[in-house]
Amino acid sequence: MAETRKVVTSVPENSETPLENVRSWVTPNRLFFVRNHFAVPELDEQTWRLSVGGLFEQPREWTYNELREMPERTVFATSECAGNGRSFLREKAAGVQWGAGAIGHAEWTGVPLRDVLEASGLKPDATEILLEGADIGSESDHPEPMHFARSLPRAKALHPDTLLALSMNGETLEPAHGFPVRLFVPGWYGVASVKWVTRIAAIDQAFQGYFQTKKYTHQRRTETGLETVVIGPMRVKSEIVRPRAGDSLGLGTHRIFGVAWAGEESVESVDVSTDGGQSWNAAQMIGPRAAYSWTMWEYLWEVAAPGEYGLLARATSSSGLVQPAVHDMLNGGYMIHHSRPTDVRVEMARPATEPEFDPLCYMYDMAAFAEENQRLPLDAELEFSVGAGI
Numbered sequence: 530m531a532e533t534r535k536v537v538t539s540v541p542e543n544s545e546t547p548l549e550n551v552r553s554w555v556t557p558n559r560l561f562f563v564r565n566h567f568a569v570p571e572l573d574e575q576t577w578r579l580s581v582g583g584l585f586e587q588p589r590e591w592t593y594n595e596l597r598e599m600p601e602r603t604v605f606a607t608s609e610c611a612g613n614g615r616s617f618l619r620e621k622a623a624g625v626q627w628g629a630g631a632i633g634h635a636e637w638t639g640v641p642l643r644d645v646l647e648a649s650g651l652k653p654d655a656t657e658i659l660l661e662g663a664d665i666g667s668e669s670d671h672p673e674p675m676h677f678a679r680s681l682p683r684a685k686a687l688h689p690d691t692l693l694a695l696s697m698n699g700e701t702l703e704p705a706h707g708f709p710v711r712l713f714v715p716g717w718y719g720v721a722s723v724k725w726v727t728r729i730a731a732i733d734q735a736f737q738g739y740f741q742t743k744k745y746t747h748q749r750r751t752e753t754g755l756e757t758v759v760i761g762p763m764r765v766k767s768e769i770v771r772p773r774a775g776d777s778l779g780l781g782t783h784r785i786f787g788v789a790w791a792g793e794e795s796v797e798s799v800d801v802s803t804d805g806g807q808s809w810n811a812a813q814m815i816g817p818r819a820a821y822s823w824t825m826w827e828y829l830w831e832v833a834a835p836g837e838y839g840l841l842a843r844a845t846s847s848s849g850l851v852q853p854a855v856h857d858m859l860n861g862g863y864m865i866h867h868s869r870p871t872d873v874r875v876e877m878a879r880p881a882t883e884p885e886f887d888p889l890c891y892m893y894d895m896a897a898f899a900e901e902n903q904r905l906p907l908d909a910e911l912e913f914s915v916g917a918g919i
């Protein structure tokens with residue numbers, strides 16, 4: 530049976546990427562995690578309309594074909610749900626109980642949001658761009674039905690890499706991932722990337738929507754106390770993919786393999802500890818290292834004594850931000866990016882079971898992917914995603 534997403538809740542669908550089987554830089558669409566608050570709206574590309582209104586010189590409406598005729602741009606980027614890893618928190622937090630797999634990495638293609646905003650003459654006094662999805666529903670603390678909606682600060686909305694995405698990994702968006710058109714905000718937690726977009730409004734006040742102010746916020750300490758902040762850029766984080774927590778290994782050499790990402794930045798390095806954080810060793814980076822994109826890494830661990838081992842990985846971003854050791858309680862049930870131990874047992878008698886695989890096969894997978902999509906060699910493609918970020 531073909532591999533599928535790991536279902537956390539089925540109505541609405543919330544499902545994880547089967548992270549433990551990741552072997553390629555790009556996550557296939559059918560395995561890419563899904564985070565839905567409400568039922569997937571049934572949209573038809575013939576009748577779909579995008580209304581652009583508010584602080585514009587010429588408010589207008591777009592059809593799907595009009596949007597498709599605009600110049601396209603492609604960005605490789607990782608998307609992580611802000612609640613990813615919530616089930617591992619010692620103090621249970623409300624919300625979907627995600628494991629580690631509410632994350633994926635894809636090639637996103639679409640029309641820069643900026644081009645659509647400029648086509649309508651965005652007024653200088655617009656401070657935020659509000660995007661609304663066609664999906665509608667209620668939450669336990671908000672019984673009135675509402676659309677999923679979020680705003681972006683003007684600067685991020687105008688960044689050329691912020692896309693009204695039409696395709697993912699060279700394929701038309703799946704309904705679950707936002708067909709026909711979704712916003713994609715590289716480097717930001719998934720919540721910013723509004724799916725099934727049907728309405729855009731330019732506004733001059735802070736948007737007060739439910740998913741902007743009641744959910745998907747965190748606290749920050751200021752000189753005068755605590756301040757509520759809207760969730761934005763993804764934090765630096767790594768994840769050990771193999772071995773898995775609870776595995777029993779034999780004596781010998783083991784390949785510790787994982788991924789790391791750093792929001793709008795690229796990953797500079799990953800360090801691995803096999804003694805619960807007392808000592809650290811540099812991991813080997815595998816494949817591309819680019820802004821917005823996750824990077825694969827490995828560390829060859831030679832273990833000569835049986836026992837219980839706590840494996841840890843710690844990523845550092847290109848600007849020197851380091852993954853923290855503990856969860857920041859001010860983040861609540863979001864932005865869970867500390868190094869989480871992967872506890873394994875090493876036994877005297879057990880033979881090494883981890884199948885050997887050559888790092889070159891990762892490179893091969895990427896080349897095959899690019900070829901299959903009849904694109905340029907992947908290293909040329911990557912120039913698109915190496916943005917400065919904001």
Ligand SMILES: Nc1nc2c(c(=O)[nH]1)N[C@H]1C(S)=C(S)[C@@H](COP(=O)(O)O)O[C@H]1N2
Binds near residue numbers: 718721724
């Ligand atoms: N319209 C709409 N957009 C949405 C959501 C949603 O429920 N409705 N969920 C958001 C959240 S919290 C995340 S993490 C991402 C998930 O995108 P994906 O399902 O394509 O992985 O979509 C975001 N955009």
Ligand SMILES: [Mo]
Binds near residue numbers: 610611720
């Ligand atoms: Mo999310």
